[in-house]
Amino acid sequence: MAETEKRGRSWKQDPEAVRADILAAARAEFAEHGLSGARVDRIVRNTATSKRMVFYYFGDKEGLYRAVLEEAYARVRAQEEELDLEGLAPDAALRRLVRFTFDHHRANPDFIRLVAIENVHRARHLLEIPSLAQTNRAVIDKLERICAAGIASGLFRSDVSALRLHWQISALCFFNISNRATFGTNFGNALFEDAAQDTLRDELAEMILGSVRAT
Amino acid sequence: MAETEKRGRSWKQDPEAVRADILAAARAEFAEHGLSGARVDRIVRNTATSKRMVFYYFGDKEGLYRAVLEEAYARVRAQEEELDLEGLAPDAALRRLVRFTFDHHRANPDFIRLVAIENVHRARHLLEIPSLAQTNRAVIDKLERICAAGIASGLFRSDVSALRLHWQISALCFFNISNRATFGTNFGNALFEDAAQDTLRDELAEMILGSVRAT
DNA sequence: CCATCAATGGACCACCCGGTTAAATCTGTC
DNA sequence: GACAGATTTAACCGGGTGGTCCATTGATGG
Numbered sequence: 001m002a003e004t005e006k007r008g009r010s011w012k013q014d015p016e017a018v019r020a021d022i023l024a025a026a027r028a029e030f031a032e033h034g035l036s037g038a039r040v041d042r043i044v045r046n047t048a049t050s051k052r053m054v055f056y057y058f059g060d061k062e063g064l065y066r067a068v069l070e071e072a073y074a075r076v077r078a079q080e081e082e083l084d085l086e087g088l089a090p091d092a093a094l095r096r097l098v099r100f101t102f103d104h105h106r107a108n109p110d111f112i113r114l115v116a117i118e119n120v121h122r123a124r125h126l127l128e129i130p131s132l133a134q135t136n137r138a139v140i141d142k143l144e145r146i147c148a149a150g151i152a153s154g155l156f157r158s159d160v161s162a163l164r165l166h167w168q169i170s171a172l173c174f175f176n177i178s179n180r181a182t183f184g185t186n187f188g189n190a191l192f193e194d195a196a197q198d199t200l201r202d203e204l205a206e207m208i209l210g211s212v213r214a215t
Numbered sequence: 216m217a218e219t220e221k222r223g224r225s226w227k228q229d230p231e232a233v234r235a236d237i238l239a240a241a242r243a244e245f246a247e248h249g250l251s252g253a254r255v256d257r258i259v260r261n262t263a264t265s266k267r268m269v270f271y272y273f274g275d276k277e278g279l280y281r282a283v284l285e286e287a288y289a290r291v292r293a294q295e296e297e298l299d300l301e302g303l304a305p306d307a308a309l310r311r312l313v314r315f316t317f318d319h320h321r322a323n324p325d326f327i328r329l330v331a332i333e334n335v336h337r338a339r340h341l342l343e344i345p346s347l348a349q350t351n352r353a354v355i356d357k358l359e360r361i362c363a364a365g366i367a368s369g370l371f372r373s374d375v376s377a378l379r380l381h382w383q384i385s386a387l388c389f390f391n392i393s394n395r396a397t398f399g400t401n402f403g404n405a406l407f408e409d410a411a412q413d414t415l416r417d418e419l420a421e422m423i424l425g426s427v428r429a430t
Numbered sequence: 431c432c433a434t435c436a437a438t439g440g441a442c443c444a445c446c447c448g449g450t451t452a453a454a455t456c457t458g459t460c
Numbered sequence: 461g462a463c464a465g466a467t468t469t470a471a472c473c474g475g476g477t478g479g480t481c482c483a484t485t486g487a488t489g490g
Contacts (some may be wrong), residue, residue: 270479271481275478
């Protein structure tokens with residue numbers, strides 16, 4: 001939605017563009033300020049449309065927030081789909097998955113912030129969003145295939161768990177973004193320099209690899 | 216501050232108790248709803264005092280929030296001081312530290328929530344709190360001593376880093392609480408049952424141990 | 431026992447903010 | 461080309477919220 005002359009009494013109808021315009025501005029606002037900190041007026045100001053439209057298309061502030069959350073998860077799913085692990089050895093596949101997750105989260109801090117914010121709300125709104133089971137299943141499936149192959153080849157311990165593995169990968173990659181501010185303030189920003197992040201990423205991958213490898 | 220008959224026209228002066236009363240209610244409110252989601256009126260309602268007192272003692276809402284944050288960190292420091300690692304072998308000390316951190320965060324979800332909230336605010340308010348450098352130094356010092364001893368004894372790799380180790384421990388233990396809601400919603404709550412948490416804790420400790428041990 | 435100041439309560443206020451109203455303009459269709 | 465429904469605008473509103481005023485009561489000390 002560009003600056004398509006919304007001013008004046010004359011305008012063109014374009015529901016899809018207006019919806020997308022609002023959604024984009026809302027994503028930025030909610031990621032920056034949280035649900036209660038976000039201001040509808042501020043969202044509208046970053047839009048080529050009017051306040052009325054927000055409520056016309058999304059019902060209320062919380063509906064808009066839910067839409068933002070849903071779209072954010074959908075985006076992530078789309079990006080994850082592009083990751084191809086077929087044909088890789090189990091350890092190589094796992095390594096690539098960890099690195100991908102690390103880089104992905106680093107490249108999408110707004111998504112991390114939205115999830116952190118939603119956790120403050122005890123995932124109350126996430127619960128009301130269907131279409132997520134599917135998304136989530138995909139990640140676990142990927143890991144389960146890796147685990148099965150790893151165990152079968154004797155490369156991995158026989159008690160590795162896809163769910164726990166996902167938990168570990170998420171924890172490390174998520175924290176790296178979500179807690180950067182307080183960690184940096186408390187302990188300095190050395191670990192967040194570009195070079196240090198690359199090293200960190202590889203170390204984390206090896207740490208996780210080490211925890212699944214058969215002894 | 217108990218229900219000391221604040222009603223009526225007669226009352227006793229007790230600044231310390233009033234301050235503490237407000238602070239406790241504020242901690243709960245901020246941890247639950249965040250800075251912008253918190254309501255001063257709601258804080259006061261959970262108090263034996265009046266709204267006027269909040270502003271009398273803390274200036275404004277943000278001042279109160281800062282006080283809560285500062286006190287929360289001070290509490291944590293106090294608890295960490297009780298952890299005694301002297302006399303333990305480096306690996307045993309590290310294992311105890313990891314388990315302690317895991318249990319501690321689990322037992323203090325409000326602190327985790329406050330830190331997560333402060334991260335959403337990009338640690339803006341944390342910056343204005345002195346008295347933190349000291350707190351933080353203590354944790355790193357503990358780890359540095361463990362690392363030095365571990366390297367000296369040949370038990371640890373020679374390139375282990377206290378800061379990075381702290382990062383890893385924090386990431387795993389913090390995520391366990393901070394993201395419980397969304398992780399549970401997305402992937403089920405199996406990992407958060409008491410028994411599973413105990414297993415998880417020990418596995419994390421071993422994972423970290425594994426990552427520092429000399430090959 | 432009086433003066434002074436700190437501490438306190440309760441009513442009050444101005445503004446911010448999510449949400450609404452009413453009317454105008456667009457667009458597809460017969 | 462006129463009708464109907466969808467889309468959009470600008471002005472508006474009422475309650476919630478952070479913050480304040482003023483008067484009153486406790487403590488302190490000379």
